[in-house]
Amino acid sequence: MFSGKFRSAVVIGGQGIRARKLRTFLSMVSLFLGVLAIVTVQAGSEIAERAMLTDVELQFGKDGTLTGYIPGEKGATGIVESTLRGRDDAVAMISSRAVIGEPGVRPINDGGMPFKYAGQGRGDYGPRVFCDENGCEEVKAEEKKPDGQAIDVSLVALTGDIRPFKPFRPVSGSWLDFTSAPSLAPRIVLNEEAAFGLNTYKVPGEMMITGASHHVTPQIVGVVADGDSSPRVYMRLDELRTWMPTTVEPTRAQRFQGGGTSLEVFLKPGSDELVRLLQAKLVGAGISQDQLHFNTIDHKERMESQLKIMRLIFLGMAFLVLLIGVAGILNVGLATVGERVEEFALRRAVGMSRMLLAGIVLAETLLTGLLTAAIAIGAGAAGLQVGLMLFGSRFPSLEGTTFPWEAGVAGVIAGLVAGVLGGLIPAVRAARIPIATVMRA
Amino acid sequence: MTAPQMTDATEIIRPQAPLLQLTGITKVLKGQEEPRTILSGVDLTVHAGQSVAILGRSGSGKSTLLSLIGLFDRADSGEYLLNGNDITRVAERRAAALRSAEFGFVFQRFFLLKHLTAAQNVAMALVNGQGWSARRKRRQQVMEALEQVGIAHLAKSKPTRLSGGEQQRVAIARALVRKPRIILADEPTGALDTETGNLVVEVLLNTTRQGCGLVLVTHDHDHARKMGRVLELRDGRFN
Numbered sequence: 001m002f003s004g005k006f007r008s009a010v011v012i013g014g015q016g017i018r019a020r021k022l023r024t025f026l027s028m029v030s031l032f033l034g035v036l037a038i039v040t041v042q043a044g045s046e047i048a049e050r051a052m053l054t055d056v057e058l059q060f061g062k063d064g065t066l067t068g069y070i071p072g073e074k075g076a077t078g079i080v081e082s083t084l085r086g087r088d089d090a091v092a093m094i095s096s097r098a099v100i101g102e103p104g105v106r107p108i109n110d111g112g113m114p115f116k117y118a119g120q121g122r123g124d125y126g127p128r129v130f131c132d133e134n135g136c137e138e139v140k141a142e143e144k145k146p147d148g149q150a151i152d153v154s155l156v157a158l159t160g161d162i163r164p165f166k167p168f169r170p171v172s173g174s175w176l177d178f179t180s181a182p183s184l185a186p187r188i189v190l191n192e193e194a195a196f197g198l199n200t201y202k203v204p205g206e207m208m209i210t211g212a213s214h215h216v217t218p219q220i221v222g223v224v225a226d227g228d229s230s231p232r233v234y235m236r237l238d239e240l241r242t243w244m245p246t247t248v249e250p251t252r253a254q255r256f257q258g259g260g261t262s263l264e265v266f267l268k269p270g271s272d273e274l275v276r277l278l279q280a281k282l283v284g285a286g287i288s289q290d291q292l293h294f295n296t297i298d299h300k301e302r303m304e305s306q307l308k309i310m311r312l313i314f315l316g317m318a319f320l321v322l323l324i325g326v327a328g329i330l331n332v333g334l335a336t337v338g339e340r341v342e343e344f345a346l347r348r349a350v351g352m353s354r355m356l357l358a359g360i361v362l363a364e365t366l367l368t369g370l371l372t373a374a375i376a377i378g379a380g381a382a383g384l385q386v387g388l389m390l391f392g393s394r395f396p397s398l399e400g401t402t403f404p405w406e407a408g409v410a411g412v413i414a415g416l417v418a419g420v421l422g423g424l425i426p427a428v429r430a431a432r433i434p435i436a437t438v439m440r441a
Numbered sequence: 442m443t444a445p446q447m448t449d450a451t452e453i454i455r456p457q458a459p460l461l462q463l464t465g466i467t468k469v470l471k472g473q474e475e476p477r478t479i480l481s482g483v484d485l486t487v488h489a490g491q492s493v494a495i496l497g498r499s500g501s502g503k504s505t506l507l508s509l510i511g512l513f514d515r516a517d518s519g520e521y522l523l524n525g526n527d528i529t530r531v532a533e534r535r536a537a538a539l540r541s542a543e544f545g546f547v548f549q550r551f552f553l554l555k556h557l558t559a560a561q562n563v564a565m566a567l568v569n570g571q572g573w574s575a576r577r578k579r580r581q582q583v584m585e586a587l588e589q590v591g592i593a594h595l596a597k598s599k600p601t602r603l604s605g606g607e608q609q610r611v612a613i614a615r616a617l618v619r620k621p622r623i624i625l626a627d628e629p630t631g632a633l634d635t636e637t638g639n640l641v642v643e644v645l646l647n648t649t650r651q652g653c654g655l656v657l658v659t660h661d662h663d664h665a666r667k668m669g670r671v672l673e674l675r676d677g678r679f680n
Contacts, residue, residue, distance in 0.1 A: 004570055004571070004572050004573030005570040007568075007573055008568045008569060008570045008573070009570070011568055012568060015556070015557065015561075018556070019554075019556035019557075342552055343552075343554055346552045346565075347565065347569065348537070348540075349511070349513065349540065349546050350540065350541065350546065350565060350566040350569050350615070351537050351538065351540045351541020351542070351566070351569040351570075351571045351619075352537060352541075352569040352570055352571075353533070353534055353537040353570060354533065354537075355534075356569075356570040434513075435508070435511075435513040435514075436504075436508050436513050436514060
């Protein structure tokens with residue numbers, strides 16, 4: 001009966017461990033570092049994977065999506081806009097800048113930086129010079145404005161629903177409704193950083209869009225997580241067009257400063273025909289073919305692949321450390337079997353099978369491995385908490401990190417594997433002990 | 442098995458089938474040197490409640506015979522019937538089950554585990570993978586066995602705190618705890634003084650009065666004379 005055998009093995013294994021506490025402790029010490037190494041590597045790689053991959057689709061788009069970067073000049077935005085209007089297999093994102101709050105003031109996060117860096121880097125570094133293939137020119141410093149209650153955001157106008165390509169996570173409210181009639185008061189969706197800015201600073205509800213004819217009063221309809229640490233707002237392009245009928249093309253100096261309009265297109269996989277149509281129209285408008293770049297997104301796959309290689313390398317090293325621990329258990333196990341020859345022979349004499357005897361020796365090493373794994377997992381989890389307390393503030397992506405359960409599983413598996421590897425040979429030897437050893441021993 | 446009927450303290454009406462029956466058992470040791478015949482055509486029959494003493498000089502094959510009876514080893518030829526069933530070529534797994542259910546073993550050295558109490562040492566025969574009983578039932582069985590050999594009060598003592606005679610009685614309780622049909626005792630008094638040895642032999646003989654078969658291997662003629670039958674092994678045969 002399996003349960004009887006199993007229970008017997010566990011009971012006798014437990015007795016064996018209790019009888020040799022110091023030896024078990026020394027085995028655990030030799031195994032501890034190996035299991036801890038496995039737990040640490042697994043936890044580290046899981047945390048790194050989560051930190052790197054969680055938002056990669058939000059930032060770059062889903063793998064397989066076709067994406068194109070198009071210069072916002074020579075009427076390109078109008079061409080893209082008219083070509084993609086009403087289509088659900090492609091969306092264009094037209095990015096610009098906007099300030100929400102008091103007009104004519106310097107925003108709290110001038111330049112659209114994350115709010116935790118607001119107020120930093122405002123020193124005067126002298127005149128700035130912009131150079132390209134046509135020569136150099138000095139960028140005129142903007143008129144110094146007084147500090148005021150306003151926040152600087154990236155404005156992203158969309159020709160359609162971007163979420164099939166970038167799966168933004170809803171935080172509150174709703175997403176933009178592209179089926180209703182355009183509103184004069186543009187409906188905007190904030191990312192979390194923009195929502196944080198509006199929540200933290202009391203700014204008036206007025207929005208100044210770079211290139212727009214008038215200031216507008218936006219309606220905030222929701223907040224999403226978009227994986228961007230800088231404040232952003234999303235709105236419908238047709239609602240933007242009410243206030244900015246044509247896109248203002250950036251000057252060289254604006255491009256240098258990161259201003260002006262940038263245009264990005266997302267297309268479903270297999271939209272090659274549409275890509276060719278766009279390219280033909282844009283080349284026809286005078287944009288060089290070299291400036292049109294369409295790629296298939298594979299960021300997630302590439303990062304996963306890189307992380308996998310790193311994980312394998314480190315796991316391999318950790319496994320070597322584990323093997324040293326296994327050698328320790330094996331050594332102790334062989335010595336113990338040598339000392340317990342009579343006990344094992346006697347157990348067989350009173351009716352224990354060879355298999356169960358081997359099972360008892362394995363049970364002892366497995367219990368030792370599991371105990372070590374439990375301690376190593378506890379040490380790993382505690383170490384992570386201490387590490388986060390000491391260094392967490394330096395790595396914002398680690399905020400809210402918890403000990404990954406996968407590392408716990410890896411630790412348990414490492415403990416079991418070490419138990420099996422360290423106990424197998426002693427178990428076989430124990431099973432081969434002849435019962436006659438107890439006759440006139 | 443049909444329980445033997447007691448008529449008085451020593452005489453028993455035996456059932457038809459003997460507990461064990463060895464016929465023409467031969468065992469040859471095949472080492473690096475020339476093969477050596479240890480047992481040569483040994484016949485032995487033991488009935489329930491019967492005690493048999495096996496005498497013989499060192500190397501005469503007494504222990505080898507006991508290890509064949511106890512299924513520690515297999516005979517090269519001959520036939521072995523246990524309760525009428527042929528177990529001459531029984532597989533190891535079945536042999537382990539039979540050792541657990543049918544036999545109780547007592548050895549010259551007591552083989553008690555020092556880290557366990559007397560009760561835990563006795564319970565060793567119950568925790569051997571041949572079935573499982575609850576802790577309470579195990580405790581009850583262990584205490585019954587210890588009472589049977591008169592040392593229930595020492596149940597919680599570790600072997601190091603027990604005398605030689607007490608340790609051997611713990612070993613006998615371990616042999617009895619599963620209520621075996623046959624006790625195989627290999628020089629059980631070899632490590633004891635005469636008085637304690639006599640006490641241990643009495644304890645073993647008591648088991649035969651309850652229907653157990655007893656095979657006692659000994660050098661001591663006084664102990665042998667207390668058994669129902671005395672056999673002497675010489676040159677691998679019974680005289």
